[in-house]
Amino acid sequence: MSRPPLAKDHKRLRVEFDKKCITMRKKWDEAIFSDEIKFNLDGPDGLLYFWFDLRKEKEIFSKRTVMVWGGFATEGTTPIVFVQGRMNSDGYVDILADNLLTEAQLITSGDHLLQQGNASVHVSQTSKSWFDANFVKLLEWPEVYKNGIQYQNKEELMSSI
Numbered sequence: 001m002s003r004p005p006l007a008k009d010h011k012r013l014r015v016e017f018d019k020k021c022i023t024m025r026k027k028w029d030e031a032i033f034s035d036e037i038k039f040n041l042d043g044p045d046g047l048l049y050f051w052f053d054l055r056k057e058k059e060i061f062s063k064r065t066v067m068v069w070g071g072f073a074t075e076g077t078t079p080i081v082f083v084q085g086r087m088n089s090d091g092y093v094d095i096l097a098d099n100l101l102t103e104a105q106l107i108t109s110g111d112h113l114l115q116q117g118n119a120s121v122h123v124s125q126t127s128k129s130w131f132d133a134n135f136v137k138l139l140e141w142p143e144v145y146k147n148g149i150q151y152q153n154k155e156e157l158m159s160s161i
Helices: 008-022 025-030 089-107 125-133 154-160
Strands: 031-040 065-073 081-083 113-115
Touching (some): 025 031, 081 089
């Protein structure tokens, strides 16, 4: 798969991020890493992992998927949460309220930082407002796109190079 080359700013920001992470040392004990993953129960949809019972003959069903959320830190893990339906911002903050806030003090060494990806539910206005209201500090990722632009399609990305 070909990808556009990283610009000098991208590389500079990544080095700054790495240097900041190296100097964090003890702060890593405060980081909680979290994410969601989708499991395909009936077979692959282009992803590498799926579950089926090897003792039974493979049957073809409509695609059944299960989405789960979880997190871990140096002192332990959050519960694994089975997501009902598609993940949206309201559901995401409900999961965090019920699981992250209750577990954070138990699995970190003190104040905690949340590391999450850049999925739309992670960076939505609903989630940002919830983080602010609940004093959740985020482990910042380096910004890859200039001026925070996220491209909507291949043509937009290609025209920016």
